[in-house]
Each structure stands twice: as C-alpha cells, then as structure tokens.
Amino acid sequence: MSGIDRLSPPPTEAPSQATPEAPLATSARAGHGRLSGSLVVVALGLALVAAVGLSALNLAAVAPRSLWWQALLSPDARDIRQIIVHDSWLPRIVTAWLAGATLGLAGTIFQQVLRNPLAEPMTLGISAGAQLALTLAALWAPASLAAHGLAREPVALAGALAAAAIVFGLAWRSGLAPVTVAVAGLVVTLWCGSVSVALQLFHTPYLRGLFIWGGGSLVQQDWSDVAALAPRLAVGGALAWLLLRPLQLFSLDDANARSLGLALRRLRLAALALAVMLSAAVVSTVGVIGFIGLAAPALAQLAGARRMAQRLVLAPLCGALLLWLTDQAVQPLANALGELVPAGAASALFGAPLMLLLLARMPRTQRLDAVASISRRVSRAMSIRRRFALIAIVSATTLVLALDFGRGVHGWQFSSLADLSHVAIWRAPREIAAFAAGVMLALAGTLLQRLTGNPLASPEVLGVSAGAALGFIALVACAADAGHGARLAATSGGAFATLLAILWFARRSAFAPQRVLLVGIAIGALFQAVVAVVIAGGGERAATLLTWLSGSTYTVTPRDAMLALGLSLVLAALAPLTGRLLAILPLGDASARALGVHTPLAHGALLALTALLSAAATLIVGPLSFVGLTAPHFARLAGARRPLDQLLLAAPIGGLTIVIADWLGRTLLLPRELPAGLVATLFGAPWLMWLLARRASAA
Structure with missing residues (x-):
C-alpha cells in the first residue's frame, strides 16, 4: 500500500491492539474518544x-x-x-x-x-x-x-x-x-x-x-x-x-x-x-x-x-x-x-x-506517490540559453502575429500598415498585459513546484489564485471603484494569507505535497462558494466580478498594460535570486540550516514573492488559467532541470500561452469573445487530465 493510502481511515470495526505496556494510554485514548463523541452529540x-x-x-x-x-x-x-x-x-x-x-x-x-x-x-x-x-x-x-x-x-x-x-x-x-x-x-x-x-x-x-x-x-x-x-x-x-x-x-x-x-x-x-x-x-x-x-x-x-x-x-x-x-x-x-x-x-x-x-486531524503522510514528476530526458545539444532565445523569438513572433493577423469582415487576413495603426492601440495593451500575466503565473508556478516538491502545485490548483480572488471580492464589496493600487494590495493580501494557511495546515505532515493539494482544494471550494453567493445577488458587483473572474483583457488600458509589464519586470528580476534557496530548501530544514540558510526567513521570502506574482497576474487574467501549472512542465520538457533554468524557460512559455489564449478568444468566435483566462482553462484542464492519466499508467 502506498504512502497516500494512509490518508484513509483505518478499518473501523477491527479490534484495537493495545500493547501490554500501555494500558493506561489505551484507556486514555478510549476515554478521549468517548468525550469527543459526547461533545459532538451535544453539538x-x-x-x-x-x-x-x-x-x-x-x-x-x-x-x-x-x-x-x-x-x-x-x-x-x-x-x-x-x-x-x-x-x-x-x-x-x-x-x-x-x-x-x-x-x-x-x-x-x-x-x-x-x-x-x-x-x-x-x-x-x-x-x-x-x-x-x-x-x-x-x-x-x-x-x-x-x-x-x-x-x-x-x-x-x-x-x-x-x-x-x-x-x-x-x-x-x-x-x-x-x-x-x-x-x-x-x-x-x-x-x-x-x-x-x-x-x-x-x-x-x-x-x-x-x-x-x-x-x-x-x-x-x-x-x-x-x-x-x-x-x-x-x-x-x-x-x-x-x-x-x-x-x-x-x-x-x-x-x-x-x-x-x-x-x-x-x-x-x-x-x-x-x-x-x-x-x-x-x-x-x-x-x-x-x-x-x-x-x-x-x-x-x-x-x-x-x-x-x-x-x-x-x-x-x-x-x-x-x-x-x-x-x-x-x-x-x-x-x-x-x-x-x-x-x-x-x-x-x-x-x-x-x-x-479534517485535514488538520489527518495522520502524517509521505510524498505524493501517485503523481510523479513528468521530466524527460531530452537532448543536451542546445544550451539553456539557446533554448531561451528560441522561445523568446517564438514569443515575439506570436506577439506580432496576434497584433496583425485576425478575422475581419473579409475573413482571416493580415492588417495593412494603415489598419494596423488603428487596431494596435486596442490590441497592443491586451497582448502586453496578457504576456506579463503569463510570465508571472509561470514564475509563481515554478516557485511553488520547486518549494513543495509537488509537480501538481500551481497558484490555480493550490488555491493561491482563489485567495487573491477572495481579496478582490472583499474589496469590490467595500469599494467597487477602487484603484489599481488598492486592488493589488487586496489580491496580494488574499494570496499571501492563503499561502500561510496552506503551509500552516501542511506543517504537521512536514509539507507533504498531498496535504498541500487538499488544503488548496478546500480553499478553492470556499472561494467558489463566496463567488456563488455574490453573483446570485446580482447587481453591478455581480457583473463586475463575473467579467473579472473569466480573465478578460478586454478592458485593459495602455496604463494597465504598462503597470502589468512593470510589475512583471520587477518581480521577474527577483526570481533569479531564489535559485540557491530553491535548490537547498527541498533537502529539508536540517540540511538547509547546515548550509547556512535561515529556513523561516527563506520560506517567508519565497512565499511573499509567490503571493505578489500570483496576485498581480490574477488581477489581469482572473483566478483560473492553469498557466502556472503547465508552463513549468513545458520548461522541463525543454530540458530545464536546475531551478534557474526552469525559471528562465518557464517565463516566456507562460507569456506565450496567455497571448495565444487571448488571440484565440478574440478571433475564434468573432464578434463574440472568450476571455483569455477562460480559454487557457479550457485547454489547461484537459492537459492536467492527460498528465494524471499518464502518471497513473506509469505508477
């Protein structure tokens, strides 16, 4: 039986096996169980x-x-x-x-x-x-x-x-x-x-x-x-x-x-x-x-x-x-x-x-055996820098095509220079903001996967984006017309509080990946419940929230795009500083301390950076996109093994993914439009299903 199966409750009708040396302990446990049962009956x-x-x-x-x-x-x-x-x-x-x-x-x-x-x-x-x-x-x-x-x-x-x-x-x-x-x-x-x-x-x-x-x-x-x-x-x-x-x-x-x-x-x-x-x-x-x-x-x-x-x-x-x-x-x-x-x-x-x-009461468990890492052996012919350059060129080309190529009254076509000058003022801010959000989500997902040792960790799956969304909902309920600074503060606070809650509950199992996943699922479910209550009430708040939740870049202004780009550049510049910590912290607290790392401070710094990345990206593309999950895996498939290499490759891959999702949502159903975050989710969820099926068949 795998370590995961120890999550299951023991057979309830099996007779207790008390050792002769500990009859008092057994009696105490039985008395505690009777006392707890009595309290529940009273409740x-x-x-x-x-x-x-x-x-x-x-x-x-x-x-x-x-x-x-x-x-x-x-x-x-x-x-x-x-x-x-x-x-x-x-x-x-x-x-x-x-x-x-x-x-x-x-x-x-x-x-x-x-x-x-x-x-x-x-x-x-x-x-x-x-x-x-x-x-x-x-x-x-x-x-x-x-x-x-x-x-x-x-x-x-x-x-x-x-x-x-x-x-x-x-x-x-x-x-x-x-x-x-x-x-x-x-x-x-x-x-x-x-x-x-x-x-x-x-x-x-x-x-x-x-x-x-x-x-x-x-x-x-x-x-x-x-x-x-x-x-x-x-x-x-x-x-x-x-x-x-x-x-x-x-x-x-x-x-x-x-x-x-x-x-x-x-x-x-x-x-x-x-x-x-x-x-x-x-x-x-x-x-x-x-x-x-x-x-x-x-x-x-x-x-x-x-x-x-x-x-x-x-x-x-x-x-x-x-x-x-x-x-x-x-x-x-x-x-x-x-x-x-x-x-x-x-x-x-x-x-x-x-x-x-219930998660807090669960016994300690081991690592996530049912879902292992998907890294493959790939050719080392090209260096990481060359792969990064290739991905960057593809991303730049995609940005240009997204600005120029699309559907019009005459079907699929490239825009002329005269037409491009008119449409670029609307399309360019969207593409810039989408690319910045993808970069930040990819970096946040890579940090979480490296920090937890869990290949299924991401801001979306662990509930970090949901926590950011809860902060946004609370702000909208209090002040629907709040500015960008207040929105960033609210979403960052929600994301950071969620990360602290996840790690507090996971601490009892020594940060076991499965515990972190299940806590994230609970927080995500709580977020969905709050959203259902707010949207069911209708009104302006519901319309604002529904549009934002879907991850639409439709309302992005040039100022918003520059803010998103600036945030992504600043936070991405901090990411390389985490390379040593990401290589040492998964070894355990004892090993990290032996190597001179102050683990509480290191965990706090990484959590704060992850919360800021998740919150800033969630403001643009909503709480669900799965880019934070998929981009680190694509970076691994491209040959990235070390933390810095994975961060370097995942960032442009994440940006490229959101840009493509935004372009597809804008053009496929013209004149209607699907938000970028929603399109990324529609494609990202099947990807995760494939990943689960692949890991299950290999287990």
Whole structure:
C-alpha cells in the first residue's frame, strides 16, 4: 500500500491492539474518544434546537402564530399567508431534510468505497458535471427540462455519470488513491465550471436564474421536489442497506477483501453508481449543495457511529439537520440584504472550514506517490540559453502575429500598415498585459513546484489564485471603484494569507505535497462558494466580478498594460535570486540550516514573492488559467532541470500561452469573445487530465 493510502481511515470495526505496556494510554485514548463523541452529540442537539428556533422565527415572519396550525394542516385558499406557509415554507424544510439526507447517504458510500474521508459529490466533480449537463440542456433542449423538472434527472444523471467516469478513470490505475481522486475531481470541477462561465457570459439574461438555482436554492413553490426526492432517498437507502456487508468489507485493503469473497470491481462500481445517482437526484432537484456529503459522515463518526450500519442511519440524519440549519440561518440574512443567498453556496461556507479541520486531524503522510514528476530526458545539444532565445523569438513572433493577423469582415487576413495603426492601440495593451500575466503565473508556478516538491502545485490548483480572488471580492464589496493600487494590495493580501494557511495546515505532515493539494482544494471550494453567493445577488458587483473572474483583457488600458509589464519586470528580476534557496530548501530544514540558510526567513521570502506574482497576474487574467501549472512542465520538457533554468524557460512559455489564449478568444468566435483566462482553462484542464492519466499508467 502506498504512502497516500494512509490518508484513509483505518478499518473501523477491527479490534484495537493495545500493547501490554500501555494500558493506561489505551484507556486514555478510549476515554478521549468517548468525550469527543459526547461533545459532538451535544453539538448536534444544540444544532437541532437552533434549527427549530430559526424555523419558528422564519415562520413568524410569514404568518402570525394563531394561523400556524391551520396553515400547516388545512390552509385557507383565500389567505395568501397560509398558502405561502403550506406551499413554500413547509415544503422548503422537508426538501432540505430530504436533500441533506440524500447527500449524507451518498457521501457515506463514496467515503467508504474510496476509503477517502474527503470524498463527496462536490469534491469528486460529480455535482459540477450534473450542473453543466443541465445548463447545456437549458440552452439547447429546454423542452427536456419542462413538466416540473421530471426530465431533469436523466439529464443530470448523464452529466454526473460522465464526470464520474472521467474522475474514476483517471484515478483507477492508481488504486483510487485519495489524493489522485481529489485532484481529478478538482480538475473536472474547474473545467465544468469554466464551460458554465463561458455560457453564462454569452447567455447572461437567460441563464441567471439557472445559475442561482445551480447554487443550491431551496426555494419551493409546491410539493413537487418533495415528491421527486422522497422515493429516490427511500430506494437509495434500501439499496445501500442491501450492500451493507460489501460496504463493511471495503474498509479492508483489496487483497483482504478479495480473500473474503468480495467481487471487488463489480461491487465497487455498483456502490459508486448508486452514490452517483443519489447525487444527481439532488442536483436535478435543488442544484449543487456543497459539502453536506462531506460533513455528515464525519459528524456521524465523531458522534460514535463506528459500524457501517450505524453510519448509514446517522449520516443521513446529520445531513438533513445540517442543511435544515444552514437554510434557516440563511433566510433572515437574505431578507435583510434584499438578495437571494443560495443555501448550497452557504453550506460550502461552513463545509470548507470543516474540510480544513479534517485535514488538520489527518495522520502524517509521505510524498505524493501517485503523481510523479513528468521530466524527460531530452537532448543536451542546445544550451539553456539557446533554448531561451528560441522561445523568446517564438514569443515575439506570436506577439506580432496576434497584433496583425485576425478575422475581419473579409475573413482571416493580415492588417495593412494603415489598419494596423488603428487596431494596435486596442490590441497592443491586451497582448502586453496578457504576456506579463503569463510570465508571472509561470514564475509563481515554478516557485511553488520547486518549494513543495509537488509537480501538481500551481497558484490555480493550490488555491493561491482563489485567495487573491477572495481579496478582490472583499474589496469590490467595500469599494467597487477602487484603484489599481488598492486592488493589488487586496489580491496580494488574499494570496499571501492563503499561502500561510496552506503551509500552516501542511506543517504537521512536514509539507507533504498531498496535504498541500487538499488544503488548496478546500480553499478553492470556499472561494467558489463566496463567488456563488455574490453573483446570485446580482447587481453591478455581480457583473463586475463575473467579467473579472473569466480573465478578460478586454478592458485593459495602455496604463494597465504598462503597470502589468512593470510589475512583471520587477518581480521577474527577483526570481533569479531564489535559485540557491530553491535548490537547498527541498533537502529539508536540517540540511538547509547546515548550509547556512535561515529556513523561516527563506520560506517567508519565497512565499511573499509567490503571493505578489500570483496576485498581480490574477488581477489581469482572473483566478483560473492553469498557466502556472503547465508552463513549468513545458520548461522541463525543454530540458530545464536546475531551478534557474526552469525559471528562465518557464517565463516566456507562460507569456506565450496567455497571448495565444487571448488571440484565440478574440478571433475564434468573432464578434463574440472568450476571455483569455477562460480559454487557457479550457485547454489547461484537459492537459492536467492527460498528465494524471499518464502518471497513473506509469505508477
């Protein structure tokens, strides 16, 4: 079993093996477990009281207490207040119960089958796949979503199954190792989200309602969602109970499970298919509900549910309680702000910190075995300087072509000198800013990969760009018309705070790459939840944020371009100073200190430089582009082995990538336009999928 597999929880039903020398320690651990379980039970009881109290307050805001029983049992059709209570307030609560219970059941199955405490529909990309399928159907086959959504479930199920097939296909050869599954789920989620954002940009008025619904809205107008979810939960629960013995045996490793007569592959696929269908049922009914499937099984175990049968009962109850409490807590806030706050997005605001807490409690793990470096042996005929010169020439040529060659009223053509003087004033700032952003992202990605020893590290994957975006969102919420200096400060602060959080959580595992990846995934999910809340509220802030998130260079001015170019030159000039540190720090603290390196100061300096690079680039091309991931790998493929060589080659490659992405987005769909960051994501995510598949097949 690889080091990654030690992320999995130990078999819960195996008898404890206490040594004779440590009976007191064993008793202390047992007593601590009982105490923790009691505290969780008390917390769940308080949550139940809070949910009931909030429900009563929300009901009182709709109808006076004297009308409650009549409104709930036999409403007067002439009283609009009673109709709202009976056909909106009450089915909303019941829907929250059913959706939360269904997600709790699905999360329990996922975590048990995959032996991964972080598995749930959202982190596995299944919810994103279902939502994308529904978005596509709403645009090109709206009739399939008619009749009170009766046809939504097959569409959502198709998207969920497609996403699950990609995720599990990428991770299958690695034995469904938790980190590989988590990274594959992250990539599928980001890619599906990028496609959804592109569609949102093109069809904003038509898809805004779908976007709000996709954020996990529990608003009800009748009992149709209850009628859709209740039988699916009942059937899913019955099937899960029939699979009880195989699910118990999944706690063992594959060899022991097979020795006990378990048809491992067939039953694993059956259990995963059941969990995917349960997840699709929720997405098709109420949209994407984040992290309930993660939190409910964890709370059930902390409350003392050790056996699988106990978890199959208690986890759905915990899921129902969590979503009920979250939805009731959101309603007064939404009423106060006069905006709609999707309960699904709000649940992620609570779930992402819980995921970080679970990561902090995980045992120490070793290096990332499932995903190794992709460096190849290439010919040394050309020196690094010659390769840099060649890449620089290609980049300069591409910049010229991007300025001159494009689509016009007469099709593809080169601009004449007279025409070029008119279009260059619009195109040149965009290309300069795009190139500068690509350079900075490539340098940030190289620094992170070298510092963590993780070939999948990048500002986008580790959540650094998401942290920068959170800083930007906070600034827009406070002052939408803030200047460039304030925006750079806000994004830099968010990026640096994210890096500190990542390394603080990773410190317990000695900066193990898989821990860093998983913390980044949690922070990225928190960022997505905040974005969903802000955009669902609509207004000027939502439009500004959506345009910026997509990574558009459309609004770049000559002043912006010069600022981006100046930042990239200054920060790139600092990058060569890190060569010695990048060569020494991966050796470990002891070796670094022996060589005279003050490791806390060195880590702080590298983190600060990475945060500034990520923040400055994120301001231009948004938080998602994957250039920080791909450019260092292309530099390795070009022969760069030493840190300075990789920095030297990755910088122009990153700039070239964003320039090409900006040119493609500007010309392919003329007169419409795709933002550069979005185009880079649409191509970068498949690249990462290929990388994962390649590493899994070589493992």
